[in-house]
Amino acid sequence: MRDESKNNGPLLEIKNLQTHFFTNEGLVKAVDGLDLEIFSRETSGLVGESGCGKTVTALSIMGLLPSPGKITQGSITLQGRDLTQLPERKLQKIRGKEIAMIFQEPMTSLNPIFTVGHQVEEAIIFHQGKSRKEAREITREMFGKVELPSPEERMNEYPHQLSGGMKQRVMIAMALSCQPKLLIADEPTTALDVTIQQGILALLNKLQDEHSLAILFITHDLGVISQVANRIAVMYAAKIVECAQAGEIFRNPHHPYTLGLLNSIPKIGGGEKRLPAIPGQLPNPLVPVKGCRFHPRCFFVKDYCLEKEPPLAEIAPGHKTACWRHSEIKAQSN
Amino acid sequence: MKAKMVNSPGSQPENLSLIHQTRGQEFWRTFKRNKLALTGMVVLGFFFLTALTGLFLTYGREPFFNPRTVRLADRLRPPLSRPHRTIPEENRPRFGIYILGTDDLGRDVFARMLQGAVVSLSVGFVAVGISLFIGMILGGIAGYFAEVKLLKGVTVDDVIARLIDIMLCFPVFFLILTLIAILPGNIWMIMIVIGITGWTGAARFVRAEFFTLKNQDFVIAAEALGIPRRRIIFKHMMPNALAPVLVAAIIGIPGAILTEAALSFLGFGVPPPHATWGNILAVGRRFIFDAPWIIFSPGAAILLTVLSFNLFGEGLREALNPKLRIR
Amino acid sequence: MTKSLLRVVNLKKHFPVERGMLSRLSGWVKAVDGVSFSIDAGETLGLVGESGCGKTTLGRTILRLLEPTAGEIFFEETKLNELSPEELRQFRARMQVIFQDPYSSLNPRMTAGSIVGEPLAVHRRAETKGKREEMVGELFEKVGLARHHKNRYPHEFSGGMRQRIGIARALALKPKFIVCDEPVSALDVSIQAQIINLLQELQEELSLAYLFISHDLRVVAHMSNRIAVMYLGRLVEVAVKEELFQNPFHPYTKILLEAIPEPGVIKKQKTGLPGEIQSSLNSPSGCSFHPRCPLAKEICSREEEPQLQEKEKNHFVACHLR
Numbered sequence: 001m002r003d004e005s006k007n008n009g010p011l012l013e014i015k016n017l018q019t020h021f022f023t024n025e026g027l028v029k030a031v032d033g034l035d036l037e038i039f040s041r042e043t044s045g046l047v048g049e050s051g052c053g054k055t056v057t058a059l060s061i062m063g064l065l066p067s068p069g070k071i072t073q074g075s076i077t078l079q080g081r082d083l084t085q086l087p088e089r090k091l092q093k094i095r096g097k098e099i100a101m102i103f104q105e106p107m108t109s110l111n112p113i114f115t116v117g118h119q120v121e122e123a124i125i126f127h128q129g130k131s132r133k134e135a136r137e138i139t140r141e142m143f144g145k146v147e148l149p150s151p152e153e154r155m156n157e158y159p160h161q162l163s164g165g166m167k168q169r170v171m172i173a174m175a176l177s178c179q180p181k182l183l184i185a186d187e188p189t190t191a192l193d194v195t196i197q198q199g200i201l202a203l204l205n206k207l208q209d210e211h212s213l214a215i216l217f218i219t220h221d222l223g224v225i226s227q228v229a230n231r232i233a234v235m236y237a238a239k240i241v242e243c244a245q246a247g248e249i250f251r252n253p254h255h256p257y258t259l260g261l262l263n264s265i266p267k268i269g270g271g272e273k274r275l276p277a278i279p280g281q282l283p284n285p286l287v288p289v290k291g292c293r294f295h296p297r298c299f300f301v302k303d304y305c306l307e308k309e310p311p312l313a314e315i316a317p318g319h320k321t322a323c324w325r326h327s328e329i330k331a332q333s334n
Numbered sequence: 335m336k337a338k339m340v341n342s343p344g345s346q347p348e349n350l351s352l353i354h355q356t357r358g359q360e361f362w363r364t365f366k367r368n369k370l371a372l373t374g375m376v377v378l379g380f381f382f383l384t385a386l387t388g389l390f391l392t393y394g395r396e397p398f399f400n401p402r403t404v405r406l407a408d409r410l411r412p413p414l415s416r417p418h419r420t421i422p423e424e425n426r427p428r429f430g431i432y433i434l435g436t437d438d439l440g441r442d443v444f445a446r447m448l449q450g451a452v453v454s455l456s457v458g459f460v461a462v463g464i465s466l467f468i469g470m471i472l473g474g475i476a477g478y479f480a481e482v483k484l485l486k487g488v489t490v491d492d493v494i495a496r497l498i499d500i501m502l503c504f505p506v507f508f509l510i511l512t513l514i515a516i517l518p519g520n521i522w523m524i525m526i527v528i529g530i531t532g533w534t535g536a537a538r539f540v541r542a543e544f545f546t547l548k549n550q551d552f553v554i555a556a557e558a559l560g561i562p563r564r565r566i567i568f569k570h571m572m573p574n575a576l577a578p579v580l581v582a583a584i585i586g587i588p589g590a591i592l593t594e595a596a597l598s599f600l601g602f603g604v605p606p607p608h609a610t611w612g613n614i615l616a617v618g619r620r621f622i623f624d625a626p627w628i629i630f631s632p633g634a635a636i637l638l639t640v641l642s643f644n645l646f647g648e649g650l651r652e653a654l655n656p657k658l659r660i661r
Numbered sequence: 662m663t664k665s666l667l668r669v670v671n672l673k674k675h676f677p678v679e680r681g682m683l684s685r686l687s688g689w690v691k692a693v694d695g696v697s698f699s700i701d702a703g704e705t706l707g708l709v710g711e712s713g714c715g716k717t718t719l720g721r722t723i724l725r726l727l728e729p730t731a732g733e734i735f736f737e738e739t740k741l742n743e744l745s746p747e748e749l750r751q752f753r754a755r756m757q758v759i760f761q762d763p764y765s766s767l768n769p770r771m772t773a774g775s776i777v778g779e780p781l782a783v784h785r786r787a788e789t790k791g792k793r794e795e796m797v798g799e800l801f802e803k804v805g806l807a808r809h810h811k812n813r814y815p816h817e818f819s820g821g822m823r824q825r826i827g828i829a830r831a832l833a834l835k836p837k838f839i840v841c842d843e844p845v846s847a848l849d850v851s852i853q854a855q856i857i858n859l860l861q862e863l864q865e866e867l868s869l870a871y872l873f874i875s876h877d878l879r880v881v882a883h884m885s886n887r888i889a890v891m892y893l894g895r896l897v898e899v900a901v902k903e904e905l906f907q908n909p910f911h912p913y914t915k916i917l918l919e920a921i922p923e924p925g926v927i928k929k930q931k932t933g934l935p936g937e938i939q940s941s942l943n944s945p946s947g948c949s950f951h952p953r954c955p956l957a958k959e960i961c962s963r964e965e966e967p968q969l970q971e972k973e974k975n976h977f978v979a980c981h982l983r
Contacts (some may be wrong), residue, residue, distance in 0.1 A: 049849035118754030191844030193711035194920040201922075220850060223879075264854035265924060266883030268906055275380065275860065275883070277854035281819050297851075317870065551766035554726055555830065559780040560753035573770045 010037035011214045012061070012182055016187040017074035019053070019060045028285045030069065032057040032238035035312065043208060043215040045246065046228030047222060047261075049282060054218045058184045061216075062101055063091040078182070097127045100175035104187040107166035110159040116167075117143075117155025120174045127178045142173040143209075147203060149217065165196035169203070176207060186218045201227045222261060226250060231318075234258045236285045237293040240312060243317035254315060254326040256298045292324070300325050345526050364653040366512035371649020381639055388448035399428060401449045401609045405440030408432070411623040413443075419597045435627045436562035437617050446609035447631050454609040454639065457525050458562040462583050462588040464529025469536025470572075470579065472497070476537070477544020478567060495535070501534045510593065515603045519606045524597065528590050543575035579656040596634055611636055612617050665699035665868050667723065667756075667838055673698045674722045692718040694733070694894035697969065702837065705864065705871040707885030707902070709878055709917065715894040716874045720840040724756055725749060730888035736815075736838070744868040754784055757831035761771060761843035763823035767815040773826050777801070780833045789838075800829040805859060816853070821852035828859065839869045845880060878921050882906065887975075890914050893949040896969055900976040913957050938981030948981060956982055 019031035019154065031053045040045045048054045059065050062074055063083060076083040078098065103109050113117060120142065121135040130138065143151030146169040156332055158327075159167060168188060177182055185204065189197040205228060215258040225232055226246060233243040234257065236332050242255040255261040258280040283289060288297065291306040298305065306322055312322040323329065366372055391398040403425050412482045413435040417426050427433075429443050431527040434443040472494050482490035485516045547553055548571070597603035598612025599619075604615065611632040618628030674693040677686055692715040693943040700706045710716045721727045721733050725741050736756065744752055760766035765778055780786075780799045787793035798808045803824040815823055824844065825966045831839055841860065845853040857880065863869060873884045881888060883903060887897040890913065898911040946953070951961035960981050969979045 049851060193924075194878070195711065195916060197922075198920045221922065222850070222924035226924050227922050247925075261850055262924060264851055265921075266854075266857065266879045268879060268882045268918075268921065269903075273853040274858050277858055278851040281821060281853070282849060282852070345682070383810070551760040551762060552768045554721070554780075555758065555760065555766055556768075558724055558726055558753055558756075558758045559783070559830070559834065560750040561779065561783050562750070565783070569771075570768050 011040045011079065011089065012036075012038040012216075013075075013077045014057075014061070015075045015077070015285075016073045017057070017060060017076065017153045018057050020067065020070055020072050021200060022068040022070070029288070030285065031060060031237050032191040034235075034238075034240055036233060036240065036243075037099075038214050038216055041212045042210065042213050042230045043217050043228050045206075045225040046218045046235060047220065047225050047232060048235035049220055051282060051285060052235045054154075054235050055186055056185050057235075058101065058216065058218055061184065062095055062099060063088070064095075065074075070155060096123065096180070097178045097181055099182045099184065100178065101184040101186065102168070102171045102175050102178040102188050104190050106164065106171045106191075107159070109171055111167075112159050115156050115158055116162065116170045117157075120155075120170065120177055124177050125175050138177055139173070141179050145176075145207065146170075146173045147199075148173070163196075164192050164201065168192065168200055172200075172207070174202065176211060176213075179211065180213070182214045182216065184216045186220070187220070188217075189224060190221070191266065192218070197224070222250075222265060226234060234261070237289070238285070239293060240320075241323065242321045243312070244316075246319075248319055251318070253296075254298050254319065254321040254329055255323045256325075256329055257294050259329060260297075268316070292322075294323075300329060340341050359434040361653050363647055368649040368652060370645045371652075374645030374649065377638055377642040378644055378646055380397040380643070381455065381635075383581075385451040388450075390450040392436060392445055392449040392452070397445075399442065399445035399448055401445040402607050405439060407520060408436050408440040409438055410621060411436045412625070413627050425517060435625065436629075437614070437625070437628050438621060443614065443628060443631055446506070446614055447611070447635065449609040450614060451635070452633065453521060453604055453608070454594060455513050456637075457521070457528065457594040458587040458591040458605065458643075460525040461528035461532065461594075462524060462586045463612070464581050464587065465533040466579065467533075468530065469533035469538075471541050472533070473537035473540030474544055474567065474572070474575075478571070480545065480548075491541075494541070498534045498537055500511070501531070504531075506531050507593065507596070511600075511602060514597065519602065519605050521608075524594060524603060526568065527614075528593050532590065535582050535586060539579050540575055543578060546573060547571045547574055568591040581647055581651040581654060584650060587642060591636065591639060592644075666702040666704075666737060667811060667872075668699040668735040668753060669723055670733040672719070672722060672734065672865075673730045674718050675730045691894045693722055693729075696894075696896055697732075697890075698839070698889060698896065698899060700870050702870055703864070703868040704887070705873050705885045707888040708874045708891060709876065709879035709881050709888060710773065710891035711876060713889045716891050719844055719891070720758065720842050720872060720874050724753075724758060724840060726758070727794075744832070751784075754780075754834035755836050756838045756840070757834070757836040758840045758842060759824075759827055759831050759844045762826060763820045763847060764815075766827050767823055769815055772812050773801075773812055775933070776815070776826060776958050777811075777829045777833055778832065780839055784834060793800050796833075800833055804829045805833065805855075819852075820848055821855060824848060826852070826857055827860070827861070828856075832863065832867070836869070837848065838872070840872045840874070841875070842874045844873075846877065853880070859886070878917060887916075888903050891916065895949065895966070895979065896977075897950065897975065898978045899969065904973075904976055908973075908976070910972055910976070911980050912954050912982075916931075929955060958982065 010179050014034055014036040017031050017034040018029065019026040021030050034057060035108070036044070036057070046057065056069065060247065061083065062072055065071070071084050074084070078094070083094070086094070110116060117136070117139055120139045121132065123129045124135040124138050125132065136267045139155060140151055142155055148154045148166060148169050154162070154166070162170065174292070182184050189200050192200065201224065207213065213230070217225065219226050231244070232246050232249045233240045234255065235241065236257050242249065242258045243251065249258060249260065253262060257278070260276070263276040264278055266275060278297050282292065283296070291308055292298070292310055295301045295305040302325065310324045312320050314320050317327055392401050405417070405421050405425055407420050410478070411432050413433065415435065416430060417432070417434055432442055432444065434447060437443055476491045476494035480489060484490060484493065509531055510527050514524065517523050517527070518542055535606045553566060556570050594603060594610065595612035595615065598610040599616045603612050604610050605624065614632040615629055618625070618632070621628060672693055673691070675689040675691050678688045678690055679686055696719060697902070698706065703772045708716050708719070718727065722729050725734070729742065731767065734880055735906050736752075739752070741749070744925055764791040771779070774797050774950050778793055779802055781793050781796055787796055796878070797811060801808055801810060806822065806825050808831070815826070844860065848856060860871070864871065871884070873881060874879045887899065887901050888905050889896050890911065891897070892913050896907065898905065905914065906918065909918055947962040947964055948967050954961065958981070964981055967979045969977045972978045
């Protein structure tokens, strides 16, 4: 699947992205040299823990960075256009029309004083210049597509009348109403119950096939990502540490962080023995780590890991990792 | 044992948090960014010093600046003018000039302003202190014992909330006027009356804070640990409810100062010959065209104090607001 | 049965719903509605359910942090319902609670040391102040914190370390039973495992009994000996962990098990459970799960709410169809 799309080149290409926050406490490099390719018809998973920079990556793509955040270096290329160089007016046209985003909290993304149908119509009118009547028609169709029960009635309801799962479906309908090429989903199921989560994930998979959509799926949950992603990038402390096909990441992790994350998830039927936890705390973004970012928590650490930062290097076709000792880790994990 | 080592973050280098500073430092950092609030604080500092000077230099039998000396030869003299030669030596102003001029009885406006500053600021603080005291007790009771039933399903909270509503219905200024007219007029009575009519704000803030705090996990944890109720209220809840109340209090002070000034202006305030900003203003009103400096001084002082308190209070609110903090 | 550390019989907690100016009673939220179970010393009972099913309320009601509407709670054969407020306050030393949110569970205006030391002082567990400090230091080390962290304030710690302070506070009075209310849900994956291991080590060392509440079946499965599944204020299935996973009876349990996203196991195109969790305000007639149940028959809406019955040895299910 990937080889096919690679012929056409990636839909979105991020090169050496640096997004920095100039806070009162000091410089926070929220994204520090990130490379990522997103292909059409593919779901790219971006996995990482809180504060690793995954949401900032998404906001950098959307051009929605809150102050004091700024892209200081690098490029984000969407089909030949570098989004970091575009003026705000042009970005506004791309946002919502070519790239759409859904968030963790569907609650706060919807305006409580308008019906959900009206809000989706407004988005269609703004981006596509359709009449109210046409917009209403499209909205009805989209509500059906996202499998909202009795879509006609739902359109006339207010956000508080819908459950969390239904609100997220409305958000998906709104995001897809303008036929975007790329959908960024930032922890879309984290606030939902497992049984509801399952439905949303299945819906995203279905819609991707129907609309030949590219999805950037951001989550902290390795279980969720394996349900949707074709390719997975693992992020740690503002950088991607490993990136490969979904199956490959789970079968053959080559970075000690990926390996540690996989091991530290409890497995059903896994017995009562201790979980092999990753020691230590998440890194403090204000204090840059010398050498490899992961070395203070790494089981495989050697002297040279403290000195020099490993580059994200291709170790097998389509499999990149940023670790000096990746070959030994492979042996360990098997 | 090995597993223990792995689990212990103590073996890691110190990596405690984003913010290696105390709450005080953090507060100051946010506060000093607000230049207006900082200016307000400086101006308030100036008025505090003035009031302190006034307290030491205008009271007593033979004060350094005497606000009571009447000099009929020097009526309505403009600021920075020299006294008339007929004025006896002991009645001449200090430094040989009337810094802010004189009023219709030839009294030194500067000395009277100093004395007035003492009255205004102490009325502000004491009255708001009384309001806070009443408000925190009633608000705390309403918030903590909200669900306790009294009679026929009426809860403690119902009673106090209705009491607050009733207080809010009164036109407070006329209530104060009535009370002052009945009661003996002295400065303490004015403070008490302003205080007991102004507690509703503090009560509402504390009540709302207690409602949220009561369901916070750390309060439930304290209860689960068998910590006595008194200690939960005073050690765990009250300190966490204070920040918004403090802000409300700071913003409440200028209100009390204005009320006192208005009362004195109308002649219901602190009885003469004691000077207050309000009664200096009242005197000046009659000579507004002949001697505008008499109303100018108290007017400017009231304006600046009230404005500074409000700016300072807003700055405090911003710096104490936990939503603006990084966790 | 007499050996159980904690025994709960037909426990109910209903919250009144009031409407309008005059607070007229308009209904009841049956957050916990007839729950019975027991926990042995040193055992972990896992409690799973989706948000709003009443699991947190259940945890708080059995500690009498909320007054039960009906039912009985026995702790080592002491009937908790009958304790006077002062007796209860003394009794609280034996049962503790750990919370989900490491940010709201610590008083922001107290140092870590005084948070952990306060129960020792209130219950007079140390003769002198120096001895109390020593005990606090030992507790800090026990949960993997350094002694010098005592003088720091909660906001200076990360989420995982704050959770450790919460655990030290719960251990201070040497309880026999701890309600763990989603203790790792708010933590990052790599920190979760550390706290889970810590809780297990402490359990073995101090022979603690846990009621481990979580919405995450993977975590519950790892921690528990037995698991209780809760839906809308009632237990629908209780069984030994292995039995529950191999042989789930209740349709809701089955759906929950299928919905767990296992890393690396690609189960595409699952549709999940139709509908959303009902409000416990207007629970439907009959079995409360029948509107979402894929196997629902006529009997499920007609008959009474099914009761928890022993279908196999130590395997309890509340379902008409089984």
